[in-house]
Amino acid sequence: KAGVTQTPRYLIKTRGQQVTLSCSPISGHRSVSWYQQTPGQGLQFLFEYFSETQRNKGNFPGRFSGRQFSNSRSEMNVSTLELGDSALYLCASRGTDNYEQYFGPGTRLTVT
Amino acid sequence: DQQVKQNSPSLSVQEGRISILNCDYTNSMFDYFLWYKKYPAEGPTFLISISSIKDKNEDGRFTVFLNKSAKHLSLHIVPSQPGDSAVYFCAASAGTYKYIFGTGTRLKVLA
Numbered sequence: 001k002a003g004v005t006q007t008p009r010y011l012i013k014t015r016g017q018q019v020t021l022s023c024s025p026i027s028g029h030r031s032v033s034w035y036q037q038t039p040g041q042g043l044q045f046l047f048e049y050f051s052e053t054q055r056n057k058g059n060f061p062g063r064f065s066g067r068q069f070s071n072s073r074s075e076m077n078v079s080t081l082e083l084g085d086s087a088l089y090l091c092a093s094r095g096t097d098n099y100e101q102y103f104g105p106g107t108r109l110t111v112t
Numbered sequence: 113d114q115q116v117k118q119n120s121p122s123l124s125v126q127e128g129r130i131s132i133l134n135c136d137y138t139n140s141m142f143d144y145f146l147w148y149k150k151y152p153a154e155g156p157t158f159l160i161s162i163s164s165i166k167d168k169n170e171d172g173r174f175t176v177f178l179n180k181s182a183k184h185l186s187l188h189i190v191p192s193q194p195g196d197s198a199v200y201f202c203a204a205s206a207g208t209y210k211y212i213f214g215t216g217t218r219l220k221v222l223a
Contacts, residue, residue, distance in 0.1 A: 004155070031209065042118075042201065042215035043156070056210040090155050099144050099205065103155030 004104035012110045018079040025093030032074040037088040086111045118214035131189040135202035142204040150199045192221045
C-alpha cells in the first residue's frame with residue numbers, strides 16, 4: 001500500500017506571497033491532518049479534515065487554511081507569507097476509528 | 113502552554129543497553145498516547161501507542177508505560193541499536209483526534 005505523499009518537497013517563496021501544499025493520504029484513509037514543525041517547537045497541529053469537513057483546528061491565524069477533496073486528497077494554503085512561516089509542513093492520514101496517524105515526508109517551505 | 117513536555121532534548125545510550133525516553137503531560141483529559149520516531153528529511157514514523165485504560169503496551173523491543181496519576185509516560189527500547197538513533201516524539205489526544213506533540217528527544221545509540 002502506498003504511503004502518504006506530499007508535493008512539492010521543497011519550496012522557496014517571498015514574503016507576502018501565498019503558497020499551496022498538497023497531500024495524498026494512504027488509500028482508504030479519510031482523515032488528513034496538517035502540522036507545522038519548526039526547530040524547538042515540535043509539531044504544531046494546524047487542522048484535521050475528514051470527509052471534506054474540517055473537524056479540528058489548531059491555534060494558527062486565518063492565513064492558514066485547508067480543504068479536502070472527495071478523493072480525500074488535501075491542500076493547505078498559506079496566504080501573505082511571513083518569514084516565521086518557514087518550516088517543515090507535514091501531513092498525516094488516519095483510518096476511520098483508528099488513532100494511529102501515518103505521516104508523509106513533508107514539504108520544506110522557506111520564506112525569504 | 114506546553115501540554116505535552118519532553119524535558120530531555122537529547123539522550124545517548126550504548127548499543128545493547130536500555131533507552132528510556134520520558135514524556136509528561138498536564139491535561140488529564142488526554143486518553144490516548146503515541147510515540148513516533150523521526151529521521152532527518154523524513155516524516156515521523158508511528159512506533160507504539162497506549163490507551164489510558166492500560167498502563168503498559170509492548171511491541172517487540174518497544175514498551176510504553178503510562179502512569180496516569182503522575183501524568184507521565186515513558187518509552188523503553190531494549191536492546192538499543194544504532195538504527196534507533198533518531199528524534200522521538202510523544203503525542204497525546206483527548207478523544208478528538210487532535211494530537212498534541214512534545215518537542216522531541218534526540219536519541220543517539222553509540223556503537
